[in-house]
Amino acid sequence: MRIEQLQHIIEINNKRSISEAAKTFFMGQPQLSHSMKNLEDELGYKIFRRNRAGLIPTCQGKEVVGLAREIINNMEELKSLASGKANLTGNLSLTLAPGVFNSYASCLITGFNGKYPNINLMITEDIDTAIIEKVATGTCLMGVTVWTSNYDETMRRLLDGSDIAYEEIIQDDLSLIVGNQHPLADKEIIRLSDLEGMTFVDYCGRYRNLLRICGINTTKSQFLIVYNREVMKMIIAKNQGIALFPRFFFYNDLFFEQGLLNYRTIEKGKDEIKMKMYLIYSRTKPLSHSARQLKKMLTETIVGNYS
Structure with a gap:
């Protein structure tokens, strides 16, 4: 079992397709299929099965994919500890609702850049429905949306249906x-x-x-x-x-x-109406160590300045 095999099954799970996942790794479909089959042979059971939606994990496969995500995240964290915070690199994208953008974008950019100067953080502004679509399609990594408490149940159903995780930041x-x-x-x-x-x-x-x-x-x-x-x-x-x-x-x-x-x-x-602010990100793609640092800084910045 190799680390790249774990990365392969995570991406196959995300794309529901071997051919689409293969494009991520700049490799051919037969090569990626061979990698997955070798891992299945080593484990002794099938990781994926095919239905109308494409490749979906079996019961045992779901556990394997979950463990693979944990291992990859831990590997990234070990690398970051070895290299130091200032040496973290990569690209992160965050889309904020208009009011949130006006209030917090500048301090997030300066604060995050000061702590992680080698990470390229791109923050954009958009309306809530567009932010949800961007996160669902992978156009941006994370988003911050705002809605009123009377729409809470409706919005949660929409996010659940799009495989989007959500965490309340503040109300x-x-x-x-x-x-x-x-x-x-x-x-x-x-x-x-x-x-x-x-x-x-x-x-x-x-x-x-x-x-x-x-x-x-x-x-x-x-x-x-x-x-x-x-x-x-x-x-x-x-x-x-x-x-x-x-x-x-x-x-x-x-x-x-x-x-x-x-x-x-x-x-x-x-009827007591509250405004709720949520951080959203994909449930199907694990957040990298640098993304988790951005998530932490974003929450601390908003909650700290509110209180």
Whole structure:
């Protein structure tokens, strides 16, 4: 049994195809088939069987693939310990939801590059559905998505169906975002009745229904729909409207640092809605040692700055 044979069966499991897996290793299909058959002969049982979806692991094969992933991960960790953190190399890709990108991308890039200068970290921004698709197709390694608690079950089913692992990083109540001269700026706690008749800045038209779910009467309110967060913040800073957002979207934000925008707590509505932030990555491909370091730094950065 050789390390490369373990890498071969992991990739066959990921691709569900010997021919597709062979492309990863720049080898021919017969050569990869021979490698897998030799391992099966050595173990004394079949690792894969074929069905309409392609090659899938047998019951014993699932255990073999799982153990193979652990061995490969441990090998990478041993190499990193021997070479030192600064000598870790490779390419990592991370896609963040827009609010998360604005708040944390810069500190993640500088922090990770300072600790692991030889790893090329690429961070991009995209909407939640696109992030899920990118992780599912392997276009990016990891992603950070955000959704409201009332969609939690739906989103978890979607991720489970796409073989995507998810870990909750943080959750937050919705807070009122107001300018420093707005009539509500002097109130520490905002009652739902205080919001009736107010002008709301609705980012991408997503929040009107959310306000109703929270128990806020919107029949007399005006809604300014914007598609750019900076425009949204400028309108609120000029005291021409207010918005509901979680606080974690505005870490490292100049509008708040300069006192132009402020948070205010809203009393609990009839249905308590929270915003949840999740880290997602493929269940079928093991995270490398460097990827696990990025995962750790990302979680520590977001949780540490929130608390």
